[in-house]
């Protein structure tokens with residue numbers, strides 16, 4: 001579904017990613033783990049068009065989207081819930097969720113039943129239901145994370161990119177976020193998950209990549225990565 | 241007392257004009273953190289395009305009011321187009337390269353070009369805009385009110401409320417608000433944010449063009465009519481806050497009334513002084529505006 005080949009990207013002259021390749025098959029949950037500053041967010045930003053890749057190919061459903069504007073990439077079905085949530089603070093919770101369906105509401109993507117999806121998602125995140133008319137800026141961090149995920153799902157995405165959905169949340173909320181991700185996985189949503197909680201991410205994922213200084217240092221089925229001594233020492237050690 | 245009421249009332253209509261132009265400054269600032277310093281010239285062009293259209297329609301035999309009403313959509317469409325041109329050719333590249341001086345110089349330069357065009361097409365001498373409404377004042381409670389002054393207030397409010405309703409109700413309006421909140425995140429929603437910025441420039445020039453045709457019948461119309469108005473409305477946008485809708489109306493009214501008081505108690509020759517003094521004061525003491533929360537971008 002999503003195939004990244006030899007991606008080079010960064011900020012201005014500073015290159016962060018050095019010929020990175022990864023593959024997210026349809027219906028699978030792939031996770032990208034790595035320490036702070038390894039280039040995980042940069043990878044997602046390049047894939048969704050928030051930054052322009054310097055070179056490489058990003059194939060979405062057989063089409064090279066590298067270099068396209070982010071709004072065009074979104075219209076092709078790539079949803080990105082970015083680092084730091086980035087909800088629209090002066091808009092209501094409902095309007096934030098609705099804007100996730102912007103391409104569907106404006107004819108850039110097949111419409112389906114926006115209203116039914118809205119109701120289904122708002123039921124998936126009950127905290128949002130109670131705060132539908134509240135401004136998104138007044139939500140707690142956990143609620144904003146739920147909102148960012150609901151908003152991204154409103155696209156009916158072909159692929160969903162999730163950037164550290166657990167960041168800054170209390171342990172109980174982290175559990176809730178991972179429970180939601182499991183549910184999305186069960187519903188066959190294709191996902192690329194970036195996480196700081198490597199152990200939890202490998203627990204839910206089908207496949208994993210480890211990113212080190214802008215390069216993939218190892219990869220494999222999540223189960224085997226979890227048992228890889230090198231990975232255990234570098235990324236899972238602190239958690240156990 | 242009646243004198244004072246009279247002065248107050250004549251300050252209100254001009255104040256609303258300042259409010260509309262300042263509202264236009266807010267529109268582009270919200271989406272792109274840039275301003276069109278050619279707003280005054282957009283006003284001039286709006287008034288002059290209105291002048292030619294109205295004169296043409298009257299020559300065809302239409303009564304002035306009908307001619308004015310028919311000319312309005314033409315003026316507004318022209319304003320939209322002119323604003324889009326300013327963004328596309330003057331501002332877009334500067335936004336892309338994040339050049340602060342770029343958009344400032346570009347919008348000033350385009351403003352000068354538009355003013356020269358206006359001088360060449362309409363001449364340097366002021367023109368008399370045919371008034372769509374009776375010029376005889378109505379007397380209400382001893383205060384004289386020109387019908388056009390009432391039309392200015394209503395027209396200005398209608399425009400601002402229409403934009404507000406669009407932003408709140410339509411999905412495209414929400415996309416504009418989202419772009420103002422967080423441009424990158426709006427892009428991730430599939431919103432074409434460069435187009436939103438072009439649109440905000442178009443709407444901003446439309447506001448100025450509307451202000452131009454509204455004020456033209458009660459003032460002299462000509463290539464130079466917009467410059468001082470644009471500058472003073474900039475002061476209003478700063479006191480009113482570049483981010484809050486209500487502030488510019490309050491700021492505009494304060495300035496309009498102060499000016500008419502100055503004109504009455506001192507000398508009409510000093511009429512522009514309070515606005516420009518206000519600009520200097522505000523720039524030195526209150527860069528964030530009295531009513532808004534967001535500051536002018538630190539350069």
Ligand SMILES: Nc1ncnc2c1ncn2[C@@H]1O[C@H](COP(=O)(O)OP(=O)(O)O)[C@@H](O)[C@H]1O
Pocket residue numbers: 011016034035036037038039040041042043
């Ligand atoms: N907006 C930016 N401008 C310049 N450099 C950045 C920017 N964002 C991240 N970087 C740099 O790119 C590198 C990778 O960052 P990032 O992709 O955010 O890492 P991660 O998400 O894995 O923690 C870091 O060295 C970081 O300092």
Ligand SMILES: [Mg+2]
Pocket residue numbers: 040041042083164
């Ligand atoms: Mg990151």
